[in-house]
Structure formats: structure tokens, C-alpha cells
Amino acid sequence: MSSLKERRAEFARYKQDVKERGKPFYPHAMFHDTIMALVVVAVIIGLTCIWYFTTSEEPGDAGLLGPRYAEKADPGTISFVPRPDWYFYFLFYLLRIFKWPESVILGTVGIPTILVLLLIALPFVDRRMERRLSRRPIAVIAAALVVASMAVLTWKGATAKENVASEALAEVPQWIEKNKLPAEAEPGAELFAGSGCLNCHVYLGGGAQALGAPDLTDAGAKNRGVEWQIEHLKCPACVNPGSPMPGFAALGDDQLRELAIFLEASKGPGGG
Amino acid sequence: MAGQDEGPAGETPGSGQTHSLPGATFLPFGFAIGVALILIGVVVSWPVFWIGCAVAVLFGLLWVADVVRGGRLPAPRPRPAHDDDDGERFGRDKFLEMSTLGIGALIGGAVTAPVVGFAIAPTFIGQGDDDVDLGPIENYPEGEFRVVTFMSKPEQGQVSTRTVFIRNNGFADGTPSFTIISNRCVHLGCPTQPGGPTSADEAVEVETSSGTVRLIPTLPASFVCPCHGGSYDIEGNRTAGPPVRALDRYTFKIADGNLVLGERYSVGTVEGTGASARIAAYDVYDPGQHVDGPTQWMYPLTPNMGR
């Protein structure tokens, strides 16, 4: 920490140096600023052109940089997956990290407030004159950590997925390709994706990993037959004593058969 | 500098020398009367218009001539000399200072009051839920869930669309019982989805006195939020993720065989299921606000309480 007297002396030296050895803002610095302004405007127009010419009037047509607009706002939706603009991804992912009810406020208000307070406090905490990076290890490390964590949070936020029906349904074509599913298994796959099975189970890496329910990627590998699958879906504990899975007889025989065909056809990416 | 014809010194003719104020001129008034006659004439009759033109031009020219002759530039008023009596000057300065501050505060208040009254206060007043007619109870088979989409304030249109999960619990003590759960996640308000098959192609649209109500059969094993990983059981209790309480519910009544939606209320936890459920009910809170547990002290008041 430098004394106020030292800091004033340094600023007086700065003023004198600039006066004696500086160069006029115009045209020297202004030239660089103008080139930079040109780059900024060119980038903005370039992004706009890429965005516009790779999309159509269709709502949700993503193109390269995202759609022109999504579907019209529907406050009653049960299939939309909300996501913020990219520069709030870090905050969005913070909210997912604080997954205990008592800690919600840390993600919503706590950490953003702390960040703003740190920014405000910075010039009052760091009161040394030293500006060379090699002599400011704490500042450099702090900056690197902030940049790294923001980058990681933003990336995690951008790629975050949920085990909800509307997202799982989009994965079905990949399942068919990777698991080499026959055509008759497709209705069952859509039922599986849309019915919340992934709230407990895992299929080809997607779904709830933490609950301990079996990975169903190779549910048909034991070749127990479609009828066994139907019986198991109706009453898991009857055929597999001690199973905590609830029964799904309410789905009805047709849907149960579709599901069973899909499960029986799932032999894993290497099998079948 | 070149190009400056008139120096600053030549710009204040007569200042400090002519102490006699110029006599009041009637010429601008004549000009103004002419303009007034023109305006009246445009509305009433053209002769008046032309007379006005003549008067305005005449007095206008005279006025310009008068000004150009230079006799009429108002001389600066002599500044009142400062009184040498310190005590009296202090009193006067103090008075001016206090009245300036006071008048300023008055103006500030006059401008701020409408902001508070007009822009802020209405957001806390009169927001009760209207009753919504959800159609005949025959549409709600016993023991099954329906995803029901309706307009909570039909006069506001599509923006008031809301979705609830409704299950008919049959009869309890001779009165019908319904479980009506809001689909808004109580973490931060995202739209939860039923964790189970939802047959959108079997949707039924019912016309009621509150507009079109859409019913979709569903077989949920849970309710799941697509934003931050919250999930709930079919009574709305939190099972995983950040939600701070159970999903909100609605009161209901039966009128003429129709299910009528009442007020929304917040729920701490639900014990038991269906008609025999014991519900810890609270006033409406926003998502993210605890109604029970150690952190409820953070929300001692909410603007929508007791509505």
C-alpha cells in the first residue's frame, strides 16, 4: 500500500510526462479508435447477415446463430425449455449448482451481489501504485480464476440438458441410430422418452444418473422376451422382488406392448 | 482573431450610461392584436382576417423600425446595492436559502408523488384471482390427472393463460374432492412438465363461461422442471433439486355441475394423498420464497399477501 503522498507524486510525474513526451490524441490514438470502430460495426453487420441468411421465417429455425424468433410466448406451455441469453449462462448454471432449497438465495442474489461488491471494493482494497503484472501475482491469479470459472460456467450453461420429455424426444433419432433399433421399436422409444422414464433411468448417457435405477441402454440384452417386459412394467416387484419401481399398468396394453418392444430391442450400442 | 467584426466591448450599447428606462411601447401590442385578428378571422370571417393582416403588418413594420433606430433596447436594471448591515443581510440570505430549499422540496414531492401513486401503488392493489369455470366435472375421470390450460383473466387474453394439473379424487365425506396443482415451478417459475406419458393428440377443448379450456390426459409419475432440475411427486412435494416448497395449489368449488377454480395458494408440504391429503397452506408467495423452515424469516411481508 502506497501512501497518498507517493501516489500524488506519481500522478504529478504522469501529468508532466504526458505533457512533455506524449502525443496528441488526434490523429494518433483517434486513428486506432476509428479502425476499431470499423471492426465493431463490421462484426455486428457480419453477425446479422449470418444470422438472417441462415434462417427462415419459420419460428425456431435455428440456422447457425439461433432463430429469428421462437414461437410466440405461451404462458401455459408444458413443453418449453427456457434458456437465457448467452451472457447470463453463468448465472443460469449457478442456479443449477445450488440445488438445495436452503441455498437457492446464494445463487439468485448472493453470488451476484458478492461479485458486484468485489468490483466496487477493488480500487479501495488494492491501493498500491504497482501496475506491472509480474509484481501483482494475486491480481493476476484472481483474474485468471474469474475468467476460467466464468468460461466453465458459461459453457456448462450452454450445454445443460434436462431429463424432461421435450428434450428426451429430440434424442430419439440418435437412439435409433446408435442402438440400431428396428422400425417397430420407434413408437416405444418415443413413449419411453416422453413418459419420464429418464427421471430415474439412464439411456445412452442421458437421464438421471444419481438415483441408482438401472441403465436401460441394454435392457433387452438378456433376451427375456417382450411378454416378460410387459409383466415387469405392470408390476416390477412381482417379477423382480424388492424392486422400488412403481407399476405402470395404467398405461394400457397397447402402450405397454410398444414400450416392451422398444426395451427388448435395446441391446446396447455393441450388441444386437 | 480574424473574422470577428464586433469586439465584445462594442456589444453592450448604453449599458451603465442610460439610466432612464425607455417608455413603454404600444407597438408590440398592436402587432399582437393584428395576429389575434388573423386567427379569429380564419375561424369567423375573411374580412376580419384581412384587417388583421393589415394591422399586424403595419405595427410589425413600425416595431421593427423602432427597434432598428436603437432607442428601445432595455437597459440592464441597476443591481440593488448590498446593504452594509450584516445582520439584516444574513436574515435575507437565510430566508432566500430556506425558501429555495423548501420550494424545491415541494416541487420534488409534487413530481415524485405521482410516480409512487401512479406507477408503483397499483402493482400492489386488487390482484385477486377471478373464478374460472373449467367445465363439467364429468370431463375429469376419477383418479386420473388432466393437464388443464385456461385463461385466468379472460379479459386480458392470451397473456393470462395458465396451466394446472387436476386430479379428481372422488368423493370425500359426500363432497367431491379435486387436487389442483399449478404447473409453475416454485424455484423460479419455469413451466413444469408431467413426468409421464401425456397424450396431446387426445386433447379435449371445452367451451365454458370463462372461454376455451383445454384438457390433456396424462399419467404422471412426477412433475419435472426443465430449468434447474427441480422435481416433485404427484402431490407436488419436492423430491429433488432447488424448489423451496411444494407446488402451489388452487381452491375450487362446484357450481351447476362445473368445476370452478378459485384462489391460488402456496403450500409448504403435503402429507398423504388425494382426498385425505393434509396440506400446509399459506398465502401466495412468489417462487423462490420459503414459507417454512429456517429461511422463512427473509420474507416477513409479501405484497400479494391476504389478497
Added chain:
Amino acid sequence: MGAPYRRRHARRRQAEAAMLAPVNWVEERSGLVGGIRYFLFRNVPSDISWAQTLGSAALTAFIVQAVTGVILAMYYKPDPDKAYESIQFITNELTWGWLVRGMHRWGASVFIILLFLHMGRVFLFGAYKYPRELNWLIGVGLLALGMLEGFTGYLLPWDQTSYWATVVGINIQASGPFVGPFLANVLRGGAEIGSETLARFYAIHMLLIPGGLIGLIGLHLYLVMRLGVTSPPWSRKAAGRKRDPEAETRRQGLVEPRSRRGWRSGR
């Protein structure tokens, strides 16, 4: 202008005087021309680098936002029943509407990126230190207002993305202790998001926050002019650096004189 001048220059001088007359007229009555002259011809350190153009780049992006925003306001309708359709009309039907809306949309992202880069540059250069602490605080305010501007503008297209992002954003606000629920109600214009909310966000987005931004940008620039631009910390001729202690010792004859380049080379 006391020097004698030649006759063939007389006409040119007359033309120059005629051209300068309006400038002089303004200068005499406002002093503004002198201010602009000071702004343009003030000295800056001779070693400033490309990194120091990020602030003016952010200003450029802001100006793009202001201009395109004004044009968009002529066609946009802040009403839940019409907003989405007016956005579709601007994007698909209006001549060059896609360009104006696209520039506003992508300009917002570029503006935010540049704010962050500019802040990072100031941090690494240590340019927030005495006597520039106040300007750092103003910059923090600008960053906060910029992100608020992004948040309020995000709702305006009234599509699914914007609606639900706003629901979450307002509820984040509502989870703040004690005053959170009240702030959320003021933002929403009621207990639920509706037509009030859209009009409110529109007014905040295009009047309240831009007003604040313009005011703070003016202050920010004033302080930059008053306090000057910092040299890069790694520069060998950094303005204001303490005179080389080695040179002091050398003058006392304790060590061999070495190269005298270094901070003096700019002389």
C-alpha cells in the same frame, strides 16, 4: 495575426474567414469549440496500444444500439397481442428491417462483450488505481446498466425464449430477502407478468436505462479526459513511472553507466 501577409493569399484568407465565421460564432457564445479542440489535441501517453481502443469500441457499439433502437421504436408495438407480430413484420416484411433488428440484437451481445473486455483491460493495466477509482466505479455502474438493458430488451420480442427468461429473471429478483418481493411486483406491474409488464420493460429499456447510460458515459469520458489515459504497465517508457533508481545510483558514481535507453527514450 500581426504578421504581414501577401496579396495572393488575401482571397484564400477571406474564404477561410467566411468558413470559420459560424465556428467562431458558436465558440464565442459557448466555448464548445475550445472544448472539442482540447479533447482532440490533448496529449496522451506515446505508448498507448490497441488494447486501449476497447472503451471507444464499446462506445461505438452503444451508438449503434442507440441509432437502431430509435428506428425499431418506430415500428415496434409494446402490447402482448401485437409485439410478436410486429417483430415478425420488422424482420420479414420491412425493407432492411432484418438488418436494423439484427444489428440491434447482435450489437447488444457485442456491447456486453466489449464492456467485459474493456473492464478486463482496465484491471490488467491497473488503470483503476489512484486517482481513477471513481471512474472504475462509474464503469461498474455502466456494466450493471448494460446488463439490465440486455435483460429488459430480451423480453420485447415476446416469444417463448424471452417470456420464460423474464419469468425466471423477475423471480430471481423476488427471492431477494425483505424487499425482493416488492421490487418484483414493481417490475412486473402486478402479481403476474402481463401487458403491464411489457409496457414497463419497454419504457425502462428505451428511456430509463439509456438515459442513465448516456449520463454515466458522459461522466466516464469527462474523467478520462481530466485524468488522462494510463500507459501499458509493461511499457519501457510508461508515463509517471518513478525515475530509474539505477540512474540515481549511477549519478552518484557507484556503478558503471549502462544503456540510457528505457524510460527516457521518448525524449
